[in-house]
Amino acid sequence: MNYKQLGRSKALDFFSWAGFQMGFRFDDCVVEYMADFLGRRKLFDDMKCLLLTVSSHKGRVSCRAVSICIRFLGRQGRIREALCTFEEMESKFGCKPDNLVYNNVLYVLCKKESSGHLIDFALAVFRRIESPDTYSYGNILVGLCKFGRFETAIEVFGDMCKSGVVPTRSAVNALIGELCSFSAKEGAVGKVRVRNSCRNFTILVPKVGGNSDAIQPAVGIFWAVYKVGLLPSTFAIIQLLSGLCQLGKVEEAVEILKAVEGKKLSCVGEGYCIVMKALCSHGHVEITSHMFGRMLSQGMKPKLAVYNSIICMLCKLGNLDDAGSVFKMMNKNRCLPDSMTYSALIHAYGGAKNWEASYGLLIEMLGLGYSPHFHTYRLVDKILRENGQMDTCLKLERKLETQMLQKLCKDGQLEAAHEKLKSMIGKGFHPPAYVRHSFENAFRRYGKLKIAQELLRTTSETDRT
Incomplete structure (x- = not known):
């Protein structure tokens, strides 16, 4: 272990000399150290030769030494060599794989292999493990999600929960993130077969909303890991909130946001922005008012998008007094309005035939350098002319x-x-x-x-x- 003083060449020479003196019958920690030493220097042929030499001299090759070799080979994309080492470890090294070996094989197959051709083999390897641990489940779940095997991933997650194993955070992020992405993709376009034609053909048409069948398992996974004290990453939470709001499941999004809120994560502010916009677009006035008050009571500073959503909703409902109050609160909190804010208010006051308010807002809008839409200007001009x-x-x-x-x-x-x-x-x-x-x-x-x-x-x- 003093190779830093000896240098690489002398360290290897000394190991070879000591090996021949001792018949390569070293303690496990020595063989494992040398496997790591060679792997870090990408001397993969020497690393495999080490295991063969120790084994051929009746020395002991531990599972940890084999797993080190598999991991280093996988990191460099030498997938076939890693799998060959795994398959031959019992016949050549007399070593039965344990969880550490299995986990490293799953790491290679699920995280380093990119084609997806070996995912079924990875699943077969996983099924061979007598008592899968957190990393066993984590690796296979990431691989299944990575290659679109969502039904199998959900089934494996269910088995993991029944066995009482807590998943890794990366596995939870992969599950929720990929399910939300799949839901969004499924909602983007759909195939329609056209038969009333001389020749049948298929066209793509946009779908409204998304695939709720894909988002619901993601919600279930969130609550399952939340109960055991584990939270997904902020990115995965935002994906989940966005997916639920896109599908119109705003109440579920509100419940998740309230659960996350107590953990003081950095995504809470952005989550409120997403949920508030969805609540306003669906016209949930009472819940919107409650959530807006909740934001202010916790010292949050609502973003411009939140103010705009509330003002637009109130204007559409004809509640100009509350819309005006929110606009004043917006200025008081030093959130600068944009052209959307002014346009919504101007059209609302214009619809109420209040020329003074419409004109005042348009002048204020021009003073800030915003260019009004042609229809906005024509509306105010028309009201002014009607009032002489x-x-x-x-x-x-x-x-x-x-x-x-x-x-x-x-x-x-x-x-x-x-x-x-x-x-x-x-x-x-x-x-x-x-x-x-x-x-x-x-x-x-x-x-x-x-x-x-x-x-x-x-x-x-x-x-x-």
């Missing part, structure tokens, strides 16, 4: 045109900016000084200052007239 607010209509149009001009200048769209300013002049709209300055700077950057100055001169002459 012609001056306000002109003011709104002027502000919108000015913002569009400024945006074109900022994006470097000179031709469009030039046409926009000409159109504004034709309507009698004259941009303020800061917009003219932006217009000049945009044209100056591209060496076209004279064109900008000529048009601005026309504006100045019109102002004097």
